[in-house]
Structures are given as C-alpha cells and as structure tokens.
Amino acid sequence: MIDERRAGNSGAIARTEDYNAVMKSWAMSGEKKAAALRVEQILLTMQDMYASGDDDVQPNLESYQIAIEAWLGATDEPNALARAQQIIEYMTTLYLASANDLAKPHTSCFYPILKCWAASGKMEAPIMVEQLIMWMQHLQTKEGIDTAGPDTTCFNIVISSWLKSRDIAAEKKIRQVFEYMDQCARRGCTVIRPDASTYNIAITSIAPAVKKYYDMGGARRADRILARLERGYKAGDQSLRPDTIIYNQVIDYWAKTQSVRGHFFKARLVLDRQIEMFDSGVRKCRPDVTGYTSVIAACASVYGSKMEKRRSFDLAHATFMEACKERYTHPNEVTYGLMFKAVGRLLPNKEERDRYAKTLFGLCCDDGCLGEMAYSRMKDAVTKETFVSLTGGKSYVNFPAEWKLQVRSPLRNSRKRFHNKEKNETHDLKP
16 A cells, blocks of 8 residues: 555555554564564654654554553563553653644553553562552643543552562552542542452452461451442442452451351351342342351351350351252352361260261262261261261262262362252251
C-alpha cells in the first residue's frame, strides 16, 4: 500500500488502523524480542509521519497498548518490563508536549505491566507495583492527566502481589492498602473502593498467621473483615457479594484457633451466617462440604472439661446430620474421619463410643467413604473387640472396594469434593 502511494495512487492510503493491524500481527507472531523491536519501530515511524503532517497515521491509544503488550510478550528480553514502561513514558512525554493528543496515558495501559510484575515472583515485585501506582497518582494529580489514575483493579493487583511475595509483613501491607481503599470509598471516590476480591485477598493474607505462626487473633481479624463485607453487601453494594470460598476460609481459621475458648461455636456461627446469606438469595455463597467439615474439625479438636467436650460433640453431631440432608454438603471421607475423631476424643463412655462408632461406620461404608483417615480414627475410637467385630479382622487394603468407592486418590485434584448422587438420602444417626 505504501509502494502504491509512492507510485502515485492517491487512493492507496495507509491509515492508523492498518498500521495497528500490522503491529498486532507482529505482537502475536511469537517472535518475542524481535517482534517487540519491530512493533516499536513501526510506532516511532507512525509518530514521525504524524509530526511531519500525515494525520492519517496518528498513533492512538491502541497503538501504544499493542507496543506495551509486545514488550511484555518478549520473554527472551530481561528488561522487557522496563521497555514496556518506557512506552508509557513516551506517551506521557508526547501528550504533555502537545505532540499527540491521542497519546494520553490511560489506566488500562498500566494493567498489563502491573499484572506482569505481580506474577513475576520477584522479591521486588510488590515495591515496583506500588511505585507504578504512585506514578499513576502523580500523572493524575500533578500532571493533570485524569485518565491515568489508579482504580480498584490496580490496588487489587498490589495486594495480590504482596500476597504472592510470602513476605512476613505481607498481611500488614495488605491491610494498609485495604484500609486506604476503604477510606477512599468513604470519601466518595467511585473508582477506588474495596470489592469482593479485595476482601478475599485480605482474608487470605491472614492464613500464615493462623496456620504457621498460630496467631490466636488471626481468626478474629478475618471474621471482622468478613462482617464488614456482609454489612457492605446488605447495604446495597453489589460488588461485595460474598462467595463460598471466603466463608470457608474464615471457618477454617476458627477451626485452627484452638487456643480461643469456644472456637467451635464461632466456626459454627460463621457457617450459620453463610446459610442465612445463601437463603436470602446469594447463590455464590452456597454452603458446601468443606465448610461443614471444618466446623466438625473445630469441634473434634476441643480440650477442656467433660461438659465442654459434650457441648462440642453435640454440635459436631448436629452439623454432621445437617450436612447429610443436602447433596452439595454430603459428608466425604474427611468428614467421616473427623467425626470418628470427635467420637474418640469427646465421648467419655466407651459403650457410647462403640455404639455411635458402629452406626457411623455403617454409614461410612454405605457411602463408600472409608478412607485411611476414617479407618485410623475409627480404630482409635472403639474398643479392640468392637474393632474386630466391625472389620472382621481384615486390614484396610482387604476391605471391599465399594466401602472405598468415593475415596479420592492422592493423584486427584484435592479441591474436588464428593457429591452424593442420591439427592434425597437422609441418615438417622443418634449419639
């Protein structure tokens, strides 16, 4: 087309969209650094032609975005992220110098760079992401480029970057960003405000404190953040719609906080709030077997007086029975294993333990959920005579295959949950 124009064909006009198409083809060619260099060369040529008076090839926002993506795809270039950032610096220079009004930087130009830094796994990634956002704020407030300001997505990338960093101060950093976003929302800012993803990351960041450092305040912090999410959603903010995962996280935190008195009741209270939210029409937060199993785990781990253990066992039993009523909460091999643990640890009378374990063992085998954990916990819970009676003296490997039909293989995805095919099946299990 360019040759045609040079030959005198006035109708052969290469416009901006034509150059963009060529640039995009190069960016998608898989040539990595070579492609990025060629795209950048075309972009600079377009700008030179526009500066010389050819308005048909004025680079627009898409032109610069293609160049940014091309550099981010240049995985064979160690400084690819820096080169992508230089494209935005070039845009800023052109726009502020009034050399190209279509080179005005936009928030969307920063998204891919922020995401690449967050996914890089580099130690400096969170700091670099924060510096980029500070630069965006500078462009917005000091340079007057209103389209370059950061939004919720940008700040979510920041906190996800801190989460991936595994830095010991990650939870504190994430909480600071979270509170900043919340303050922006309270002051009337419409583009910076916590959404469901923000809350999810903030709660996830507490996991090391609970699981690794045994911080007894971690579950309480997570519960309070969840309560803020619930209040925001009930107040009408649809972006704060809670999901199943966030409830399961908080329940699990309480289950692992054994040093807090009544932690099993607090775990159950979170599950009750989830059920209430689901019943109100929030389908994303449908309770599942993971939440019910975590409550039973909390009950099974209780230490204390006989009265405290009895209260805990009664709650475990009630939760197990409730889980049996629905297909999507039906007990799996872990649930049964934890119920056997509750029987062995919480029931003081061996006759009662044997009686309950017999019934539970039958249900477990009928459901095909007799995993090695359930077998081991059952063995610990009953007397030797009862154990021989239930197993016939056989070892676990010699049990009928149908008893272990629904047990997950170690090679299967650990997130897959067992769903009972008999939707209307109920159990009559009495303590």
